Every structure is written in structure tokens, then in C-alpha cells.
Amino acid sequence: MKCKRILALMTAGAMTAALVTGCGGGKDESGSTEDGKTVITIWSKDRHDANFIQERIDEYNETNTDNVQVEYELYTDNFEQAVDLAAQSGELPDILKLQDQVYNKYVNQGQWADLYQYMDDDMKEYFKDEVYEGINEIDGKLYYIPTCGTTGRLIYNTEIFDRVGIEAPPTTMEEMVEDAKLITSELSGEGIYGFAQHMKSASSALERSLDLQMERETGIKKGFDFAKGEYDFSGYKELLGYWTELLSDECAFPGCEALDIDPLRTQFANGKIGMYISWTHSEPGVYMDQFPMDSDKWDVAPIPTVSGEDVGKQNITFTSAYLINAESKNAELAFKVYKDIFTTEDFLIGYQEGGYGVSIIPDIVEKAALSDEIADKEWLQMQDIDGVLPLTPQEKNAQAVVVEGEDYYKTFESVYYGGEDVDAALADLTDRYNKAYQQGIEDGTGTEVKIENYDPMNP
Amino acid sequence: MKKKRTKMTAGHRKKLFKRNMEAYSFLLPNLILFILCSIYPVIWTLKYVFYQYGGIGTGDPKWVGLHNLIRVFQDEVYWQSVINTFVYGFGKVLIIIPLAFFLALLLNRQTRFNGIAQSMVFLPTIMSSAVMGLVFYLLFNAYNGQVNQYLMSLNIIDSPINWLGKEHAMTTLIITAIWGGVGNYMVYFIAGLQQVAKDALESAKIDGAGPVQTLWYVTIPMMGPILKIILMLSITSAFNDITNVMVLTEGGPNNATMVMSLYGYRYFFPISASEAVVPQYGYGAAVSVVSAVIAGAVTVLYLRASRKLDDIY
């Protein structure tokens, strides 16, 4: 009987629901609000700076004289897919936060507006050092202006290092393995281990660590040799050997293979992990707000390499930049909104001081008054070992280098966890990547990338 | 019959037409959904087996003939996922069926207590496997999950077991699958037990058969037909389980829990938010079609085998 009543309720509810869905299909797509304001929509993928930016936008909405209403929407979990699906139906917003894959995928189709056409000379002058040919400037058109960047560093617990008598953070992989073993062997009884990395997603873990090590070690970026103009994975062997050791029971935190980055950070904050590798832009905020940890207890150092000597620079990934949708009806207005909100010195300094990103504009770095916690850790800022590297063919257009089989991160996983033969795996990777690369060029989707006299120290 | 039809009058034809129209007016709502959500996707997938396609914004689909299918057969990771699917499927079925059967035997008599116990065992089957996958993820965590803590405080183990590591991830997955499904099969078995004729049981008792003998010689043979259906359902469902794998292990570590269905999926959509995919719709379609054929073949083989069993009896 009760059940019948529920069914009756369900039916009644269904009718209401049908009415609701029938009418309220979606938002007003015409781009203006009821009171005649022009709506400019911004999509972001970042939650960490959402409050800061929302405040700025609210302020702008109240004060702007162009009768503009800015809507700020977050797509944190599936940004790339959301953009893909929206691009198919021409529903992209006016402004998008930069995400490399998204940018590269659509840049050749004229999806992004050339910012030069709207920039005045002052602005061009102000940001002239942030123009990187082949990356954000292509064929004389500028598509975005990076203001912040990030790169990988070794994050370590100073207290643990002190306890076992390690004086300075490791600079070579050999030292790193030794240190990790030392910590694990002496302190694992207390649940403290030498090294951890969130290996659940190999790509997420290795992008911020192994990729950068290789860049400094050999000048090869994501398996691609710019000088030779082809993929070559043979140089990864030694490094992978060390990683296999780092991830063995002798060194690593138990359960690394199923660990996500945030649980790792909680354990680090709890003092259970000696060291791990992560991005410079995210960690300070994490240990200030998310999982509070005394700033004295942790420090930052360059990621160790095999030889300890640098042949190349390690790549800087841009974290804060915006794209303007060229197909937007209000592209010019969108640019104005972008300029007024995101490129003012006040905004950039506030962003840097708030610890939301690491500025790559020297002028801003100088003017911003950093909190002691960040200022003390010099390796959180960009240094000489960092630089902006050119794009590999796969970064330029993922669809032009469609590799059959597992990508190299996953293949590495089968080496350090699956015990697969390194030489065979690396040779196979080189083969597969070059085949895919050549295929892309043949099909006309990809272009050849070869830089004559490429100097990895001066990319 | 045929002759009559050729002599059909115009009025007759009109009436027939009207009857057909009536029929289709009833079918229409479901038919639209059926064509859109069942037929069309199958045709679409079959078509793209022969294309290379990365989605809008990446160039038009390119005809590649049998290339995708050949690639499937050479793809070691895919065949690993097929093996994993079988390990998962058989592991699940082999444990869940006896468990469910014992539960059914114990709870078969319709008493109030049994009714409550039944409801409790059945409870997991109404839970979302995605939400519970998340909960199991917390429970089985190596470093602070409650499972390890209980086992350690009971002195069953002395160091944490890495439940989601490559050695144990599949076991963990099977445990959660059993949790989610045992109630279902218990109910099927109870339905089967109710059908076992009472007089057969009585006469067995009069003949002096003990409970074990009755079970072995009377109950189980009489359950044959329903057991076949239950096995069939459990096998096909094991091939389709994807949500719990996706949430609990995401197919890892190092593909240790990658199953067929998830492997095809990952060429269409990212398995988790931290994974970057380059969509390969053509190849994903090929993987899915081969997987469907494998699942279909297992079903057919099973049906054949169970028919043979009938002949023996």
C-alpha cells in the first residue's frame, strides 16, 4: 500500500518535472541579461583562485561603465571535455582560462582571437617579454599573455631530514635513493617513509618530475629530441632505473601506486613522508590553508638528476593566462573585460601576493610583497634552471601524433611496477612514437619539428 | 491464406492500415527511445570501427579499413584486460553463487527474522556502485583505511596490506563486487527454492534422507533450471561491470584491474579527471565491438554447454 502511494507521488512529481524541463530548457543564449546588459562569460578550470577572481569580477560588475555583466563559471573536473563538447556546437564562452591542450587543439582553426589587434602600444610594451614565438605567438599573432608559471621541485620535510642526519637535500638521483632508503629504514617503524609520489595517475605524477629531470639531463622534452627532429626514448634508461628503486618497498611510502596527490599531501603534512616532487605554484597554498603545516618544517629544492649537471633547462608551464574566443560576437568587448580585470598591475600583484601563482613577470615579482613563508623558500620562484621550451609535435597537436598502444607514462609504469625489460620497452616506445609522428606528417595533420643548432640551455 | 490476402478488398486494406497505425501509435514513445538510444549507437559504433576519428576540431573521419581491428588483435594491453575481465568474472561468480545459495538455504523459510535478515543482505544491491566505490576507496586505503586497522588490531596482519596495490587490487574489486551482488543472487535462489516441490522434500524425509542428502539429491537437481538462469545472469553482468572499477581503481595500478568495458571507454572519455585522453573514437569502437563479440561468444558457449548438461540428465 505504501508503495502505491509512492508510485502515485512519483507520477505526480513526474508531471511537474516535465513542466519544469519543458520550460526551463537552458540559459538565455542571446548574450544579454533582462536589464539589457551585455553578458561576457568566462570559463575557468581552477578552483584555488576562484574566490580571489570572483571578488575582482564582482567589483568589476558593479563599477564598469560599459554596461557589462561578467559571468564566471568553473569547470574544474572536466574542463577539456567541456570545451570540446562546447566547441562542437559553437557554444564556447567569450573568455577561457588557458589550458595547453585546449589551446593547441584549436589554435590552428582560428578559434582564438589575435590579441595584437586589440592591444595598444603601452600594453604591447608592458608584456613584450612574455611573447614566445611558436608558443603563444604564431605567425605574428598573439593568442594569450602568460603571467604566471609553474615548474617542478623537490618538496622535503626538514624535520625528518634532520632526524636521520641528512644535511642538504639530494642533488643527484643516487643521493636521493640513498636518503630515501635511510629514512625508510630508520623511521618506517613510526610510519615514516623516505619518498612518495602519487603514482595512481602516471601522467600526473611524471609530468611534474621525470619529464623535467630529462629536460635538464639531456635536453629531451617528453621523449622528443628537437635537434634531431625525432622521438628518442633511449636516454630514459638510467633515470628509470633510479625510479624503480625509489618506488620499491625500501624507499617508498606504502600504497604509492594507488595514491592521489591530495592524500599524499595530507600524509606529508602529518610528517609521514620525507620527500616528493610537485609543482611550485600549488604547494605553498596547500600547506597554508588546506592541510596546515608549519612553514619551517618543509622546504623546496631543485629536482635531483642522474648526473647532477644540467645540459638543458627545465620547462615552465604557464598557469595563468586567458584566451579570447574569436567567434564570440563580443570579442572586442571581451578583450576589454580581460584587460581591465586580469592585466592590471594591481591584479597581478594581488595574485602573486595571495600565493595563487608564481609570477613570471620580473617587474611584478619585484613589487609584490611576499609573505615570509614563500619568500624564505627561494626555489619556489623561477630560477636560472628554468626556461620556456619549444613544443613537441604531440603538444602542438595531439591528434597528429596518435600513438598506438600505451603512452610513455603508462609504459614507464610497466617498467617500474611491472618489471618489464627497459631496453625493449624504450626501443618500442621510440618506434611507436616516431611512427605516429611520421603518420601525422603524411596525413597532413602534423608538421615537422626540427630546430637547427638547438641549444637546450638557450631554448 | 495467401489467396485470401490477394483478394483483399480496398476496405479491408484500409482497416489493416488503420490497425497498423493504431499499433504504432502505442509503440511510438518507446520506439523513438529504442531507435535513438539502442539501435542508432550500435550502427554508429559499427561504422566507426572502420574510421580513424578524434572528434570535432581534429579533421574529418578517415577511412582506415580493417586497421583498427587488426590493431585490437595486436594490442597486448587489451588482451590483458580481457584476461582481467575473465579473472574478475569467474572470481566473482565462483564466490558469489555458493555464498548466495547458502544464504538462500538459511533464509528460505518465511519467518519474520528471516525476512529482516534477507532485507539486510539485499540492501547493498540498491546502493549506487559509484558512491559505494568511493566509500570502499576510503575503507581499503593502505595507509589509513579501516580494513587494515581492524585487521591489525585483531593481530591478523602486522603490516598494512596494500589493498589497492597491484597484487591485491583485483581481490579488493571482487570483494566489493560480491558485496554489491550477493543479495541479488540470494533472492533468485530463494525464488528457485520456493519452486522445489514440497512433496519431493517430504518423501525424501520419509525415506530417511538427512538434510545434506536431501540437499544433494533432491534440492540441487530440482534447482537445475533456475541455476542455469542465475549463472547466465551472473556471467553477463560480470562482463558489464564498469562503474565500480572506474571509481575504485580506475583500472590501475599498471592496468592490473583494467577490464574490457573500461578499456574501450577510455578511448572515448577520460576515466578520471586526472587523466588526459586523446580520443580515438574509431579504435575505441573497434575495442568495444570485439569485446561485445567476446561476451556474446561466452554467452553462446555457456548456453550450448548447459543444453548438453540437459541431455545428460
Added chain:
Amino acid sequence: MESAVKSRRLSAKAGRVCGILFLVVMILFTLYPIIYTVLGSLKTNAELTAGGSFFPEEWQFQNYYQAFVQADFVKYTANSVILAVSTTALAVVSCALAGFMFARRDFAGKKILLALYTSMMFISLGSVTLYPIYQFLQNLGLDKSMAGLVIALTGGQAVNVLLVMGFVKGIPKELDEAAIIDGCTIYGVFGRILLPLMKPILAVVALFVFRNTWNDYITTLIMTITNPDLQTLTVAVVQLKYSVNAAAEWHIMLAGASIAIIPILIVYLLCNKQFIAGLTAGAVKG
């Protein structure tokens, strides 16, 4: 003789004890994760990440307040309810109509259609079919609306149509023949005679569709990528795992999980007989 009886009694007793023990273990096994979820949702995050005690040290009811207010669970709950109810309604109506027609009338194309419906039970391409469905809905302009989501979640319903058909076939045909003689049209026969008789099977369909929609993860996840405002509880809870704050929000995650499972739990408590009976009907007939 006597000792044989005794030993048999003894072994029967031992068997019983074993049986009860087995039952207790199984019930603990099935209930524990659910209890953990509900109790965990009332702990602090620190308590949860440290593992520790069974009961919360202090009952943190504000976790629910946080989930509802900060994590937007009010919206997700509303979405879940609207979706589950409308999907159920659409499925029941379409299955009732189609199942009835398949059972009662011969018409052109019936055989082919039935063959198609049956074969769809065996062809399972899995979740990849969501991509073409999504594209199709996008072409119709339904990809960002609740209506599109309802369509995708309702789906073909082949199994349920066949289930209803089987049930209707079991209803004596004389009933509708008598009605037709009395001058009823086919619509009348359906609405006035058969629909009331079909209630039990429709209740089964309704319960199962409701459960599946409420619990669905993948379909809803994919269909709401471009419009996260339509996410349901299930999707929102699981997505918390990937959020920036994931590890700091276990308590919110569990509160969300509880919010997601409690409604279906209530439906189950009220209708568990129907659930179990429905399952049996589906299995034995299918």
C-alpha cells in the same frame, strides 16, 4: 540406534550454529560499509583520515549543513529527484504502451521489431554508446537540458518492454475481447481494462528504473559535462574525489554519500517486498 539419533541431533545443532555464524558474518559484511558511511559522515575530517574509532567522538551534524550549503547539495538533490521521477514516469508510460501492444496485436513489422528488442538484450557495447547519443542530442539542441538527460537515462528499455509483454500475455484475452464487443476501442481496452491489471508489473518497472536512475553515474556524468548545473547527487559525490580539496573533505564526501543513499534507503524500506518480488519476476520470466 539411539546414539545415531543423538549424533545426528548433535550435528544438526552444530550445523545450525555454523549457519547462524555464517549469517552474522554475512550481515556484518553487507551492513558495515553502509554504517561506516553514515557514522563517518558525522565525524570530523581529522578523525576520518586518522582512521580510529567506530563512533564519532562528537557528532558533527554541521557536516550536512556544509554539504548542503557549501557543496551545493541542495541543487544536486533537486536534480536527482526531478531526474529519477521523470525518467521513471517516461519509462513506465512507454513500456506499458509498447508491452501491451506487443502482447495483444499482430501488426506489420512486429516480428522484426521483437527480434531487434530481444537481440539488444544480448548486444552490449557498454558505455561507449553514450558518445553517439550525446552527439545526437546535441544536434537536437537537447544536450544541455534536463529533457536530454531524461531521454538518455531512459534509453531503449528493451528488457522492461519484454517483461511487460510477458506479463500482459498472462492476462486472459477474453477480458479485452468482451470489452471490444461492448464497443471499446483499443485505447479504451488499454486504459480501462488492462492498465489497472498491469499495475504490479509496472510497479516493478518503476522501482527498478527509479533505482537505476538515482544510482547512475556514467551516463549522467557524461551528459552533464557541459552543464554541471544538472549533476545529480551520485555524480557530485564521486566528483568530490577529484576536487582540489578532496583529501580535506572526506567528511563532506561521506555526508554527500549519505545524502545520496538515504532516499533510496527509505524507498527500499517501504517497498522492499516489491523489490524482491520484482527481481524474482524479472529473473524467472527472463
